[in-house]
Amino acid sequence: MSPELLIAIVASSAAAATPLILAAAGELVAERAGVLNLGQEGMMLAGAIAGFAATVTSGSLALGFVAGMAAGMALALLFGVLALTLQTNQVATGLALTLFGVGLSAFLGRDYVGISLSGLKPLALPLLSDIPVLGPLLFNFDPLVYASLAVLAATHVLLFRTRAGLKLRAVGESPHSAHAIGQPVIGIRYLAVLAGGALSGLGGAYLSLALTPMWVEGMSAGRGWIALALVVFATWKPWRVLLGAYLFGGVTVLQFHGQALGIEVPSEILSMLPYLATVLVLVLICRNPRTILLNQPMSLGQNFFPRG
Amino acid sequence: MTAAAPPRLELLGITKRYPAVVANQDISLAVRPGEIHAVLGENGAGKSTLMKIIYGVVRPDAGEILWEGRQVEIDSPATARRLGIGMVFQHFSLFETLTVTENVALALDAPPPPAELAARIAAVSAQYGLPVDPRRLVHSMSVGERQRVEIVRCLLQRPRLLIMDEPTSVLTPQAVRTLFQTLRRLAHEGCSILYISHKLDEIRELCDSATVLRAGRVSGRAVPRRESRESLARLMIGHELPVTRLPPRTPGAPLLEVRGLSLKSADPFGTALRDISLEVRAGEIVGIAGVSGNGQKELLAALSGERPVAADAVRIGGTPAGRLGPTARRKLGLRYVPEERLGRGAVPELSLGLNTLLTGSAHGLVRHGLIDRARVRELARRVIERFQVKCDGDRTLAGNLSGGNLQKFIVGREALLASQVLLVAQPTWGVDVGAAALIRDALIELRNRGAAVLVVSEELEELFMISDRLAVLAEGRLSPTVPTAATSVEQIGLWMSGAFAAEPAVPARAEAVHG
Numbered sequence: 001m002s003p004e005l006l007i008a009i010v011a012s013s014a015a016a017a018t019p020l021i022l023a024a025a026g027e028l029v030a031e032r033a034g035v036l037n038l039g040q041e042g043m044m045l046a047g048a049i050a051g052f053a054a055t056v057t058s059g060s061l062a063l064g065f066v067a068g069m070a071a072g073m074a075l076a077l078l079f080g081v082l083a084l085t086l087q088t089n090q091v092a093t094g095l096a097l098t099l100f101g102v103g104l105s106a107f108l109g110r111d112y113v114g115i116s117l118s119g120l121k122p123l124a125l126p127l128l129s130d131i132p133v134l135g136p137l138l139f140n141f142d143p144l145v146y147a148s149l150a151v152l153a154a155t156h157v158l159l160f161r162t163r164a165g166l167k168l169r170a171v172g173e174s175p176h177s178a179h180a181i182g183q184p185v186i187g188i189r190y191l192a193v194l195a196g197g198a199l200s201g202l203g204g205a206y207l208s209l210a211l212t213p214m215w216v217e218g219m220s221a222g223r224g225w226i227a228l229a230l231v232v233f234a235t236w237k238p239w240r241v242l243l244g245a246y247l248f249g250g251v252t253v254l255q256f257h258g259q260a261l262g263i264e265v266p267s268e269i270l271s272m273l274p275y276l277a278t279v280l281v282l283v284l285i286c287r288n289p290r291t292i293l294l295n296q297p298m299s300l301g302q303n304f305f306p307r308g
Numbered sequence: 309m310t311a312a313a314p315p316r317l318e319l320l321g322i323t324k325r326y327p328a329v330v331a332n333q334d335i336s337l338a339v340r341p342g343e344i345h346a347v348l349g350e351n352g353a354g355k356s357t358l359m360k361i362i363y364g365v366v367r368p369d370a371g372e373i374l375w376e377g378r379q380v381e382i383d384s385p386a387t388a389r390r391l392g393i394g395m396v397f398q399h400f401s402l403f404e405t406l407t408v409t410e411n412v413a414l415a416l417d418a419p420p421p422p423a424e425l426a427a428r429i430a431a432v433s434a435q436y437g438l439p440v441d442p443r444r445l446v447h448s449m450s451v452g453e454r455q456r457v458e459i460v461r462c463l464l465q466r467p468r469l470l471i472m473d474e475p476t477s478v479l480t481p482q483a484v485r486t487l488f489q490t491l492r493r494l495a496h497e498g499c500s501i502l503y504i505s506h507k508l509d510e511i512r513e514l515c516d517s518a519t520v521l522r523a524g525r526v527s528g529r530a531v532p533r534r535e536s537r538e539s540l541a542r543l544m545i546g547h548e549l550p551v552t553r554l555p556p557r558t559p560g561a562p563l564l565e566v567r568g569l570s571l572k573s574a575d576p577f578g579t580a581l582r583d584i585s586l587e588v589r590a591g592e593i594v595g596i597a598g599v600s601g602n603g604q605k606e607l608l609a610a611l612s613g614e615r616p617v618a619a620d621a622v623r624i625g626g627t628p629a630g631r632l633g634p635t636a637r638r639k640l641g642l643r644y645v646p647e648e649r650l651g652r653g654a655v656p657e658l659s660l661g662l663n664t665l666l667t668g669s670a671h672g673l674v675r676h677g678l679i680d681r682a683r684v685r686e687l688a689r690r691v692i693e694r695f696q697v698k699c700d701g702d703r704t705l706a707g708n709l710s711g712g713n714l715q716k717f718i719v720g721r722e723a724l725l726a727s728q729v730l731l732v733a734q735p736t737w738g739v740d741v742g743a744a745a746l747i748r749d750a751l752i753e754l755r756n757r758g759a760a761v762l763v764v765s766e767e768l769e770e771l772f773m774i775s776d777r778l779a780v781l782a783e784g785r786l787s788p789t790v791p792t793a794a795t796s797v798e799q800i801g802l803w804m805s806g807a808f809a810a811e812p813a814v815p816a817r818a819e820a821v822h823g
Binding site for chain 1: 363385386395400403404405406410413415419447461
């Protein structure tokens with residue numbers, strides 16, 4: 001394998017992994033609070049079209065990413081009003097949110113099809129990127145690749161090192177106990193869902209502003225579902241999301257570079273791999289009930305009625 | 309106590325109605341600083357609802373709450389805690405995947421750094437004789453330890469009113485004594501305590517005053533020390549305490565035999581059974597005491613057939629049954645009343661009639677593969693009538709019955725169908741005094757008819773009332789089985805903490821084997 005090809009594969013793996021990391025980190029925060037939001041795909045698409053439209057209109061990439069986050073949060077707020085305030089079924093509401101996001105983004109994106117945009121450029125870290133081979137391999141990515149790592153680190157610190165994270169995990173384990181000791185369960189769940197929406201929206205905007213800088217209907221292409229699978233794959237631990245996302249991102253990239261590498265496997269098989277890997281991980285972690293008990297938020301997907 | 313100082317908490321005319329039932333009707337009570345005030349009543353009398361109102365979990369429909377003479381609106385537990393009200397729940401409000409320190413930190417408004425908090429937890433737990441290791445994860449703790457965590461957590465909030473909801477139901481007699489010392493000490497320091505219970509002796513021992521509830525209303529106020537057990541019971545249930553009599557009877561051949569039963573728990577935090585041997589003979593009731601979580605769940609699963617074991621480990625009527633499932637064991641004459649009523653003992657979404665069918669299908673309720681509805685309903689009606697189950701008939705859904713009523717129905721169903729062996733877990737848990745007496749009488753009648761009855765219960769008082777012989781399950785081991793008349797609450801209490809392991813078990817075992 002030539003160094004150029006290796007560098008290309010690593011760079012595109014990182015780029016492919018970044019939206020997965022962002023969306024999965026968002027979902028992880030929501031799920032740790034006990035909320036299962038299956039609307040990832042919808043929120044990513046909303047983020048993608050909002051980000052693209054904002055950048056096309058304003059010319060600012062930064063504004064595009066902010067718009068993407070805002071769009072993700074708007075859909076998450078809708079989910080929150082339905083599932084947290086009005087107590088609708090979380091699974092059904094999340095699925096509806098995905099369908100809604102797919103439709104809405106296609107509708108709003110009609111005028112943006114075919115427009116191209118110069119996307120987010122790699123940010124070569126000074127000095128570090130000049131190191132031969134390693135430099136371009138590790139230190140020549142766009143800012144959001146680095147940002148996604150920072151997001152994971154921040155998620156980890158938030159969940160396991162801060163009081164806010166302790167409250168969030170407590171709500172996810174037992175909303176009734178949390179309520180009994182005076183924690184605002186619904187409020188905490190809202191914050192978690194909104195944070196999740198913002199990160200999914202950002203992940204979506206990354207698709208249309210960096211990964212493939214254009215708008216295509218349904219361009220998230222199942223990444224929202226992979227992000228959901230990743231959270232389970234990671235057994236609700238932020239750092240394992242990183243591992244999973246790069247693994248899945250790498251598999252996606254292999255689909256494109258497969259021929260150059262002489263891999264004869266049909267790309268459809270490769271695109272099945274992330275899901276098969278998730279099923280395998282599910283089987284493995286379910287073999288040890290202790291893993292589930294200690295990591296899966298116990299109230300996941302359950303609504304909470306504060307009054308007895 | 310001067311009359312001038314306002315009570316710490318005063319309730320005036322509290323009323324709470326639910327669609328089907330009035331939980332609290334015009335309830336007034338007052339608790340002075342430093343007073344231990346009992347709220348006494350049967351299950352369903354409205355005690356828990358009242359406490360939830362004080363703690364802000366439930367909003368009353370009418371009435372006033374005065375806190376130190378000032379009218380307050382308690383709209384959430386957070387508000388209650390800010391006033392200085394702490395509550396130790398019957399079903400704990402702890403987070404299992406978190407450490408003790410984290411659990412405590414969550415309940416404090418501005419907790420100190422973890423290391424400092426851990427030191428304070430250790431200090432408070434030493435001060436009040438409540439040993440707790442701040443670093444441990446809650447899921448690895450026994451029920452008694454968890455209760456200590458709950459209490460320590462409340463104490464760190466420096467409460468001025470502590471609500472204890474049926475705190476002793478999960479404790480050994482020795483632990484109850486320690487708890488009472490702690491509570492007296494707290495009261496001495498000026499903390500008011502609301503003590504919820506239906507245990508008359510405890511209230512007479514501990515409490516300065518009592519408000520008695522019956523069917524959602526105040527049925528009397530008393531100074532428990534000046535009352536007798538009987539007079540308190542009259543206030544609580546409206547008539548004399550029913551008497552349970554266990555006539556002497558010579559047992560027959562063993563109907564349920566357990567030999568060298570060892571079983572790993574299916575639950576990662578459960579307790580493995582270690583070499584359990586036991587015998588229940590025709591015409592006797594054997595009681596298994598012990599704090600739950602010591603292998604009760606596992607023992608019942610192995611005996612009922614939910615978990616298959618070695619064929620010879622369990623014999624029913626002499627037949628090796630260890631490998632058989634629940635249905636096959638039922639055919640051998642085994643009947644089982646599980647601890648969880650909804651989901652295990654009954655299907656909440658089905659009518660009482662169809663719930664009868666679940667375990668009674670071998671009793672002529674199914675003919676030519678079709679359900680004989682008339683006979684199903686007849687059997688259900690017999691259970692309902694005989695056990696005074698309060699419902700609208702056999703079409704009532706099981707899930708709509710109160711806990712006590714459903715328990716009467718399930719015990720009744722199994723007792724009516726039982727022929728040889730009846731296995732009962734927590735027979736009167738959550739059941740009012742009258743119904744409990746009915747259930748106990750049914751078990752004794754079954755024994756008198758020559759059935760073997762095994763009762764697994766946390767209620768020592770009850771086990772002493774109805775058992776011919778007693779054993780204790782502690783940490784997955786079974787103590788020697790001893791005749792009830794030959795033992796005492798103190799000895800059983802000691803065994804409950806596992807203290808029988810060192811004793812030579814041979815004489816009692818020999819007695820059990822040779823009958």
